[in-house]
Amino acid sequence: MERPHGGNGLSGGDGGEFQSPALERLVRSLSRLPGLGRKSATRVALHLLTGGGAEAHADELTAALGDARRQVRTCSQCGSITEPDPCRICTSERRDRSQLCVVASPVDVLPMEKAGFFRGRYFVLGGLLSPLDGVRAGDLPFERLLDRLQDGPVTELIIALDASVEGETTALYIQRLLSGNPLQLTRLATGIPVGGALAYTDEVTLQRAFQFRRAF
Amino acid sequence: MRILSATLTNFRNLAETTLDFSPHVNLLLGRNGEGKTNLLEALNWFALGRSHRGAKADELIAFGQDALHVALSVEEDSGAIVACEFGLDRSGGRRLRLDGEPLKGKADLIGRLVTVVFNPDSIGLVRGAPQQRRQFVDQGMAELDAAYLAHLGACQRVLKQKTGLLHDLRRGFGGGGRGREELTAWNRELAYHAAGVCRGRAAYAQLLEPHLRAGHEAMAGPVGTVDFDYRPRLESVMKHLVSGGGKLPPEDELAGAIFAEFDYITDSEMRRGRPLSGPQFDDFGITLEGVDLRTYGSQGQTRTAAIAMILGRSDVLFGQRRMRPVLFFDDIFSELDRARTRRLQEMSSRDHQVFIASARPDDITGWRPEGLRAWRVESGRFAAVEGDAITAGD
Numbered sequence: 001m002e003r004p005h006g007g008n009g010l011s012g013g014d015g016g017e018f019q020s021p022a023l024e025r026l027v028r029s030l031s032r033l034p035g036l037g038r039k040s041a042t043r044v045a046l047h048l049l050t051g052g053g054a055e056a057h058a059d060e061l062t063a064a065l066g067d068a069r070r071q072v073r074t075c076s077q078c079g080s081i082t083e084p085d086p087c088r089i090c091t092s093e094r095r096d097r098s099q100l101c102v103v104a105s106p107v108d109v110l111p112m113e114k115a116g117f118f119r120g121r122y123f124v125l126g127g128l129l130s131p132l133d134g135v136r137a138g139d140l141p142f143e144r145l146l147d148r149l150q151d152g153p154v155t156e157l158i159i160a161l162d163a164s165v166e167g168e169t170t171a172l173y174i175q176r177l178l179s180g181n182p183l184q185l186t187r188l189a190t191g192i193p194v195g196g197a198l199a200y201t202d203e204v205t206l207q208r209a210f211q212f213r214r215a216f
Numbered sequence: 217m218r219i220l221s222a223t224l225t226n227f228r229n230l231a232e233t234t235l236d237f238s239p240h241v242n243l244l245l246g247r248n249g250e251g252k253t254n255l256l257e258a259l260n261w262f263a264l265g266r267s268h269r270g271a272k273a274d275e276l277i278a279f280g281q282d283a284l285h286v287a288l289s290v291e292e293d294s295g296a297i298v299a300c301e302f303g304l305d306r307s308g309g310r311r312l313r314l315d316g317e318p319l320k321g322k323a324d325l326i327g328r329l330v331t332v333v334f335n336p337d338s339i340g341l342v343r344g345a346p347q348q349r350r351q352f353v354d355q356g357m358a359e360l361d362a363a364y365l366a367h368l369g370a371c372q373r374v375l376k377q378k379t380g381l382l383h384d385l386r387r388g389f390g391g392g393g394r395g396r397e398e399l400t401a402w403n404r405e406l407a408y409h410a411a412g413v414c415r416g417r418a419a420y421a422q423l424l425e426p427h428l429r430a431g432h433e434a435m436a437g438p439v440g441t442v443d444f445d446y447r448p449r450l451e452s453v454m455k456h457l458v459s460g461g462g463k464l465p466p467e468d469e470l471a472g473a474i475f476a477e478f479d480y481i482t483d484s485e486m487r488r489g490r491p492l493s494g495p496q497f498d499d500f501g502i503t504l505e506g507v508d509l510r511t512y513g514s515q516g517q518t519r520t521a522a523i524a525m526i527l528g529r530s531d532v533l534f535g536q537r538r539m540r541p542v543l544f545f546d547d548i549f550s551e552l553d554r555a556r557t558r559r560l561q562e563m564s565s566r567d568h569q570v571f572i573a574s575a576r577p578d579d580i581t582g583w584r585p586e587g588l589r590a591w592r593v594e595s596g597r598f599a600a601v602e603g604d605a606i607t608a609g610d
């Protein structure tokens with residue numbers, strides 16, 4: 001466990017606050033990041049301010065964050081993370097317009113694109129039903145999904161959600177939403193471990209799950 | 217399986233020490249509060265991934281220390297010897313290792329070291345709330361079938377979500393009129409996992425009953441037949457259980473029936489704002505010659521039945537998986553008469569490694585099982601005792 005020590009004009013450590021309000025603000029801001037407690041946030045902050053090559057790194061980080069804030073957006077059609085809107089996958093002429101794959105998070109698109117076996121397009125829900133986390137049907141873009149299916153040439157909707165109870169329930173909800181729709185509804189073959197997150201499934205498993213996808 | 221040795225560091229009041237155990241019977245003598253139960257708790261922690269007394273890390277770590285560490289050498293029933301380790305620190309960190317390899321979660325622990333604790337609370341298995349019987353059956357079935365554990369975990373998770381949703385709906389967060397459809401989706405998911413849980417519980421009741429009967433007769437003599445049966449709350453499950461003679465139909469069929477029942481009670485659930493039925497309300501009946509021991513058993517009858525249940529769980533585990541749990545008797549013999557005490561001691565030590573914590577040396581007077589090892593525990597320190605000194609008292 002590293003902790004700030006004397007000699008750098010800073011005080012603080014366990015529970016206390018730094019004498020520098022600017023540093024205190026930086027630490028608090030960093031500690032709001034996912035997975036970063038106050039201790040780790042302090043370590044990151046001190047690294048950016050006092051570590052070797054700190055100045056260049058901090059400037060680079062500031063610039064990168066600014067650029068990303070300006071340029072990165074979510075695709076208005078599929079919800080992926082992109083710079084051009086609509087994204088390259090949505091506008092590509094070489095993607096199969098008859099297949100639409102529903103995923104929970106923009107991160108889930110990455111392993112599938114990396115493996116390269118899926119030639120259709122995506123629809124990112126941005127979450128899974130989870131009343132405990134305040135996520136209800138009205139919070140997810142189901143209406144937009146229905147619109148997309150209404151006027152598009154999609155003939156197969158592939159549901160590729162995590163094998164968690166939230167993923168399964170969201171899939172069941174979509175199935176009910178589409179009851180009566182002539183569209184073919186499929187889901188990934190089990191091959192994804194129970195409770196497994198799609199983003200962390202290896203490519204081979206993912207490709208197999210896709211290949212052997214089954215009717216809902 | 218057997219715990220061959222334990223090295224303890226900063227566990228409660230126990231002095232840093234390494235103890236080599238007898239593969240047969242280990243006796244811990246000493247007044248209450250000196251550390252006997254703390255040792256059982258340390259040995260048992262790895263089996264459950266938590267304290268069997270429900271203590272948090274802060275309580276388990278010795279006063280003035282930041283972290284504790286316990287290393288066990290365990291001989292599995294296959295004969296393989298594995299090193300089990302766990303460490304806890306005050307900031308909530310926990311490290312589990314098996315032969316030096318880190319384990320991710322509790323699920324990885326199941327079946328590595330299996331233990332059974334008898335203590336004065338064990339009588340609650342018969343007399344206590346249904347939750348204690350469900351926990352007993354769930355633990356027993358999880359040891360046999362990893363899929364059961366997955367269904368059980370999923371069931372609990374969905375139930376929390378469903379409860380949250382019903383709560384929302386009752387408070388008027390309808391979700392644009394979609395509340396009912398959301399509930400249907402959660403009910404379908406719940407029905408699937410509930411079917412897995414109910415099937416597992418029914419199967420376990422059937423596996424346990426003959427062993428429970430045999431153990432009961434060995435302890436109490438031919439006093440009558442003990443029945444152990446599954447009493448599901450869901451009517452659809454009860455109906456199938458009766459028509460199937462104690463067996464339930466395949467998962468998909470049962471899930472369909474359970475979903476229909478959930479669907480039927482949805483309006484009442486929405487009105488009341490909470491789940492009204494499901495495996496979370498299940499119970500198990502224990503009867504002697506048709507008399508319900510949960511409510512009408514005498515002190516002695518319930519105690520004997522509870523012990524027979526626990527020994528039965530060990531026999532089921534052995535019958536299905538060829539595994540024998542390590543048995544812990546914590547201050548239990550003071551509650552039994554001498555004849556039953558001796559029978560229990562002899563029955564359990566025949567096939568198991570046993571740890572006995574006792575404040576009364578006369579609990580074991582005249583009993584000299586093979587490979588007996590004894591310690592006197594005082595202020596967290598262990599002193600080996602031998603021969604007549606064991607029953608010399610203090």
Ligand SMILES: [Zn+2]
Pocket residue numbers: 075076077078079080086087088089090
């Ligand atoms: Zn797009």
